[in-house]
Amino acid sequence: MRALVLEERLKLSLRDIELPQAVGPRDVKIAIHTVGVCGSDVHYYTHGRIGPFIVEEPMVLGHEASGTVVEIGAEVKGLKVGDRVCMEPGIPDLSSRASKLGLYNVDPSVRFWATPPVHGCLTPFVVFPEAFTFKLPDNVSFAEGAMVEPFAVGMQAASKAKIAPGDTALVIGSGPIGIMVALAALAGGCSRVYISDHSAAKLEIAGRYDGIEPIKLPEQSVGEVIAAGTDGWGVDIVFEAAGARSAYDGIFGFLRPGGAVVLVGMPVEPVAIDIVSAQAKEARIxxxxxxxxxxxxxxxxxxxxxxxxxxLVTGVYPFEESIAAFERAASADPHDVKLQILMG
Incomplete structure (x- = not known):
């Protein structure tokens, strides 16, 4: 099948590639409709690696996807041909100790789309387990279905934060994941979410949502805005979603005593954490x-x-222009939040 293939660092091609298409008894075959361009996809394109995951052979990109079921396995009960679906892109070993604890996302043997050496979904058809394929309600579009994956990151962060109704939060970083975290925090019960960044364009998009208050750096001081908005008490939760070393500077100073810091961003280099400041507030990390x-x-x-x-969808490309979509994503246009590729 034709696919978007990362041949090696900085080299993409649209070409035919042989991918498994046998439908097992508990699998479904899906005609892919929409695929989002994720920051990790772009990082593999520009750097050829993320931590220990190194692109050593050609790999199909893409893991944020929605589509339509076109074939089902003999034992599939919950889905039928014609269902509109989205897919959770990590397939764990369901018999592993991590999976049995409900922590299948940290199963060491998980196979995650577009994480070397596992191929992704920027191709017309995929075969996927029914257990990790979810039917979309009629009022949820394919575009929204393809954004369930990054929004799930926000949901995970909000869940780990243990939000109480009326809490206030700060999100550091207004990239796609930062905005998703802010939206999940509001949905989880936060009354107000501050979000800080250097990008005026992204903050303008985030600020369109009721309940989100942008903080533009360096013109505004995060500490001063938080102090003024909380009578000097601090926010209940700080979500670090930038993955930048500077984001950790004074991070516990924004937090109320006994509050929580949730680490979402993944720094490329080691960062320093002020343990004493965390201890002085008995902060939960x-x-x-x-x-x-x-x-x-x-x-x-x-x-x-x-x-x-x-x-949050700021650009849509046809499949035949997938390389252009990645080039645009790699340029880091501050006005972009989420680019998507239409396969049909």
């Missing part, structure tokens, strides 16, 4: 890696209208 057991709830929130992801 949480980390997330992808997501687990949140996909169905993410879809339900989108369907309910309580979370609107549509404004």
């Amino acid at each position: 949480e980390t997330i890696f992808r997501y687990a057991n949140v996909y169905d709830r993410a879809i339900a929130l989108i369907s309910s209208g309580k979370v609107n992801l549509k404004p």
